[in-house]
Amino acid sequence: xxxxxxxxxxxxxxxxxxxxxxxxxxxxxxxxxxxxxxxxxxxxxxxxxxxxxxxxxxxxxxxxxxxxxxxxxxxxxxxxxxxxxxxxxxxxxxxxxxxxxxxxxxxxxxxxxxxxxxxxxxxxxxxxxxxxxxxxxxxxxxxxxxxxxxxxxxxxxxxxxxxxxxxxxxxxxxxxxxxxxxxxxxxxxxxxxxxxxxxxxxxxxxxxxxxxxxxxxxxxxxxxxxxxxxxxxxxxxxxxxxxxxxxxxxxxxxxxxxxxxxxxxxxxxxxxxxxxxxxxxxxxxxxxxxxxxxxxxxxxxxxxxxxxxxxxxxxxxxxxxxxxxxxxxxxxxxxxxxxxxxxxxxxxxxxxxxxxxxxxxxxxxxxxxxxxxxxxxxxxxxxxxxxxxxxxxxxxxxxxxxxxxx
Numbered sequence: 001x002x003x004x005x006x007x008x009x010x011x012x013x014x015x016x017x018x019x020x021x022x023x024x025x026x027x028x029x030x031x032x033x034x035x036x037x038x039x040x041x042x043x044x045x046x047x048x049x050x051x052x053x054x055x056x057x058x059x060x061x062x063x064x065x066x067x068x069x070x071x072x073x074x075x076x077x078x079x080x081x082x083x084x085x086x087x088x089x090x091x092x093x094x095x096x097x098x099x100x101x102x103x104x105x106x107x108x109x110x111x112x113x114x115x116x117x118x119x120x121x122x123x124x125x126x127x128x129x130x131x132x133x134x135x136x137x138x139x140x141x142x143x144x145x146x147x148x149x150x151x152x153x154x155x156x157x158x159x160x161x162x163x164x165x166x167x168x169x170x171x172x173x174x175x176x177x178x179x180x181x182x183x184x185x186x187x188x189x190x191x192x193x194x195x196x197x198x199x200x201x202x203x204x205x206x207x208x209x210x211x212x213x214x215x216x217x218x219x220x221x222x223x224x225x226x227x228x229x230x231x232x233x234x235x236x237x238x239x240x241x242x243x244x245x246x247x248x249x250x251x252x253x254x255x256x257x258x259x260x261x262x263x264x265x266x267x268x269x270x271x272x273x274x275x276x277x278x279x280x281x282x283x284x285x286x287x288x289x290x291x292x293x294x295x296x297x298x299x300x301x302x303x304x305x306x307x308x309x310x311x312x313x314x315x316x317x318x319x320x321x322x323x324x325x326x327x328x329x330x331x332x333x334x335x336x337x338x339x340x341x342x343x344x345x346x347x348x349x350x351x352x353x354x355x356x357x358x359x360x361x362x363x364x365x366x367x368x369x370x371x372x373x374x375x376x377x378x379x380x381x382x383x384x385x386x387x388x389x390x391x392x393x394x395x396x397x398x399x400x401x402x403x404x405x406x
Contacts, residue, residue, distance in 0.1 A: 059263065063225040069165055070180070071216040072096035083165050088173035096181070100220055110386040111143045118382065119144055122352050122401050123329045126301040128152060130294075130327070132279060132319055133307040136213035138272060141303055142221065144331065146264065151272045152297065154319075158276050159258045160209015161245035162228065179207040180216065210274055211245075211258060218262055218272075226261040226269070233257070233275070237292025254278070254287040280310075284318045294322045302327040304336030305389055309360070309367040312338040330402040333389035334360065339372040342402055353381035354399040361390045372400075 065079035072093040074084060083089050129148040131141045135155045142151070163176070207213075211228070218225070230248040231241050233255045241259075242248045248256050257275040264270055277283060277290060284291055302323045304311075311320045320337055323330060324345055330337065334357065342349045357376040359368045376398070388397045 058226055059224050060226055063228060064219075066162065066165065067215045067219040067225055070163065070212060071219040072100075072177070073219060080165055082167045083173070086173055088177060092173070092177040092181075107386065108143065111140070114385065115144050115146075118354065119331065119401070122403060123301060123331065126299055126328055128297050128300045130297065130300045130302045130323070131304070132302075132323075133304065133310060134274075136210035136217070136274070137305070138214055139217040139221065140305060142218075142264075144303060145301065146266075148301070149268075149270060151270070152294075152300075153272065153274045154279055155210065155274070155276060156278065158209040159230065159245065159248060159256050159274065160207070160211040161249070162211055162215075163206075176206045180212060183207055183213060184216075210276070214258075214260065214272065214274060218260070222265040223262045223270075226263065227259070228261075229259045231257045231259055233290050233293050235289040237289045237296055239273075239293075254283065255290050279316070279319045281315045281318050291318065291322070295326070297326060299328055300326050302330045302332075304330065304332035306333070307335045309335050309338075309364050311336060311341075312367050328404055330400075332400055332402075334367075334369060334372060334398050334400075335364070335390060338367075339369050339375075343371065348405040350403045350405060351375065351379065352401040352403070353379060354401075355381060355384035355397040357381075357398045358391055358396050364390065 061077070062079055065075065065077045067073075068075050068077070069080055069083050069089065072089070072095075074090075074093050077084075123145075125147045127149045129141055129145040129150070130152050131137070132154040134141065134153040135157055136153075138151060138153065141153070142148075145151075165173075215225075215228075229241050230243075230245045231239050232248070232251060232253045234240050239257075239259070242251065245258075255275055255277045257273055260272040260274075262270055262272070275290070277287065304323075310316045311323075320341060323337060324341065324347075330342075342351075353376055357369075357373050359365065381398075384397050384399050386397070388399060391397055
C-alpha cells in the first residue's frame with residue numbers, strides 16, 4: 001500500500017515544530033511526543049501572542065514537502081523528488097491546479113470580498129474561532145476569520161494519519177489522488193461536506209481522516225507547516241500529546257485530535273485544533289474533560305455552516321450553550337443554532353442578515369423557522385452574492401451574524 005502509518009523514525013521527524021502554549025499541560029503521553037523545544041524556550045515564550053511577535057517561525061521542510069504532494073503542488077525540493085517525478089503526480093498536479101484556480105478565482109474571491117466588505121464591518125476579532133460540526137473545512141474558517149490565532153474545530157470524522165509516500169510504491173499513486181479528488185467534490189461545488197459521503201471518503205485505506213484535507217486546504221491557501229501532533233484531552237480538560245497517529249487510533253478515549261501549527265501568508269503563527277468526538281449531549285456528558293476544555297477557551301467567535309440542523313434539537317443543548325455563553329459573534333446559516341434560542345437567551349443579540357431565507361431543502365424540511373423568516377422580511381437583508389449552505393444557489397442562500405450586546 002502507498003499510504004502507510006507514520007511509524008519509523010525518519011517519518012516521525014516531521015511531527016515536530018513550534019512551541020506549545022503554556023496552558024497545555026504535560027503527562028506520561030507527552031514523553032512519547034516528538035518535540036524539539038527546550039526548557040529554555042518554554043520559559044521565553046508563554047503565549048500565542050508572544051509567539052506571533054517573533055518574526056520567524058520554525059518551518060518544517062519535510063512536513064511541507066509531504067503537504068505539497070497531498071495537495072498536488074509541484075516543487076523543487078529533493079525530499080520527495082521521486083514522487084514529484086511520477087506521471088501520476090504530474091497528472092494530478094496539472095488537473096488539480098486547473099480545478100483549484102477555477103475555484104479560487106470564482107468562489108474564494110467572492111468569499112474574500114464578502115469578508116472584507118461585510119463581515120469585517122460587523123464582527124470584532126477574537127483570538128479563537130470555534131467551528132463545531134466543521135469536518136475538515138478549515139478553508140471557509142480561515143477565509144472568513146484570517147485574524148484568528150487559534151481555530152478549534154469539531155467533527156465526527158476521524159483524525160487519520162499523515163501518509164508515508166514510499167519510493168517502492170511510487171508507481172501506484174493514482175488511487176490516493178483519485179480518493180482525494182472524490183472527497184473534495186461537495187465542498188468545492190456546494191460549499192459544505194456531506195456527512196454521509198464523508199463516512200466513505202474519509203474512512204478508507206488511502207484517505208483515512210480529516211488530516212488529508214486539512215493539509216490540502218492549508219497548503220493551497222499559502223500556509224507553511226511547523227508541526228502536526230496527535231493528541232487527546234484528559235479529564236481535567238488539558239491537552240495531552242500522543243506519540244504517533246497510529247497510537248492515537250488505538251487509544252480508547254472519547255476525544256481524539258490533532259494540533260497543527262502553521263504560518264500564514266502574513267507570517268503570523270496560527271494553531272489549528274481538530275477534535276473527533278460525539279458532540280451530542282449523550283457524548284459530552286461522558287466527556288466532561290472536553291467541556292472543561294471548551295469553557296477554557298474564554299470569549300470566542302463561532303462559525304456554523306452545513307451543521308445538519310443538529311443544534312435545533314434538544315439533545316445538542318450542551319454544545320449550543322457553550323456557543324451562546326462564550327461567543328461575542330455567531331456567524332451562521334440557518335442550519336446552525338435555531339433562531340428561537342437567540343430570542344430566548346437572557347442576553348440580547350443584534351442581527352445582521354444577508355441573502356434571503358427560504359424553506360430548507362426537502363431533506364431538512366422539518367426545520368423551517370417561522371420566526372427567522374418573519375424577521376428577515378421585517379428587518380431586511382443585504383445581498384450575499386454567492387451560494388453557501390444547503391440552499392447553495394446564489395439567490396437561495398442565507399447568512400446571519402448574531403452579535404451579543406454589551
